[in-house]
Amino acid sequence: MxxxxxxxxxxxxxxxxxxxxxxxxxxxxxxxQSPKTLVVACCDSRTDPAIVLGCKPGELFVVRSIAAIVPDEANAGEHDAVVAALEYGVKHLKIHDIVVMGHSNCGGIFGLLHPETIANDRYINRWVSLAGPAVRRIDHENPQAQGELRCRLCEEGAVLLSIENLLSYAWIRSAVEAGSLCLHAAYYDLHRGMLALWNSGTEDYEELALPAAAAS
Ligand SMILES: [Zn+2]
Structure with a gap:
């Protein structure tokens, strides 16, 4: 290492x-620079979006935050680095797509689900609590889900919450409504080396099909 x-x-x-x-x-x-895509990814050392998505320098404008969380407008801090980067990407770089990419085995979501492990970590605690509504939604909709399944559903759900939160900013919402900006939810499965994208039609994550030669 x-x-x-x-x-x-x-x-x-x-x-x-x-x-x-x-x-x-x-x-x-x-x-x-004139990147067309902005990626919000977790800080996790295994999920560098430029590497995972095969991009060269200049192709991605990257924002990283624990668990790829985006605060909504009501919860954004006065000096919020995540929202400042989004504002720069949308207003100045005029990017066409925002991808929020969560991942499996996310330490941030683990902390959210096991608050005793971050009880003394003021800033981590406050940050991951922003994804609390995703956990409450999962527990309400899937009360039987426990352990790894609950964790995965929360990792996926936190990405969808970040997408919702993006739309709380008028300058993002208006660009989406005008058709000049698209939002995408993605989930990277580290174990399987697979990427899934949220399909708003089926309301489910769908793994990208691999070329036949790479399917093994
Ligand atoms: Zn993570």
């Missing part, structure tokens, strides 16, 4: 393998 000194040599490798091999691309990128 990479310690700090390995990151330094990693940058040297990046310079020699990427920057110097594709100078024209990076020179163009140095002039400005």
């Amino acid at each position: 990479a310690r700090f000194h390995e990151l330094v040599s990693g940058f040297h490798a990046f310079r020699s393998e990427y920057l110097s091999r594709d100078k024209a691309f990076f020179q163009e990128l140095a002039r400005g």
